Amino acid sequence: MSATATATATKWTCAGCRLTVSRMDGTQTALPEDWAETEQGLICLLCRRDLAAEEAIASAPSDSPVDVRAELRRAALIEFEVRRNPDHPDGVIARTCRSSAPAVAKARQRLRIPNPPAAANGRKARGR
Numbered sequence: 001m002s003a004t005a006t007a008t009a010t011k012w013t014c015a016g017c018r019l020t021v022s023r024m025d026g027t028q029t030a031l032p033e034d035w036a037e038t039e040q041g042l043i044c045l046l047c048r049r050d051l052a053a054e055e056a057i058a059s060a061p062s063d064s065p066v067d068v069r070a071e072l073r074r075a076a077l078i079e080f081e082v083r084r085n086p087d088h089p090d091g092v093i094a095r096t097c098r099s100s101a102p103a104v105a106k107a108r109q110r111l112r113i114p115n116p117p118a119a120a121n122g123r124k125a126r127g128r
């Protein structure tokens with residue numbers, strides 16, 4: 001996508017949490033796969049999740065009750081993970097977000113992202 005996606009550096013620093021990624025031998029390494037270029041600069045996966053959640057909360061009225069904000073945050077995290085790994089089974093995404101498979105399925109519907117192929121879903125995903 002952007003030119004930075006293929007760039008290499010000896011050290012990458014997250015603009016959000018200052019996490020750094022580098023090779024032990026000090027050689028150049030490609031930008032970590034889960035990082036992204038944003039207005040604030042390059043940020044790591046954890047900061048991307050935070051940002052997605054904060055954006056969702058920011059879109060709510062400022063007098064929203066705490067539980068509404070918590071719900072927005074949860075939904076935003078699930079949507080973020082569904083977009084990031086659309087071909088992962090709902091159960092796997094649910095575990096990543098500490099959520100439930102039905103909640104992930106709902107997020108998929110909201111985003112109009114189809115279910116992964118049945119072969120990847122397996123029977124275990126229906127178990128819980």
Ligand SMILES: [Zn+2]
Nearest residue numbers: 014017044047
């Ligand atoms: Zn970070």
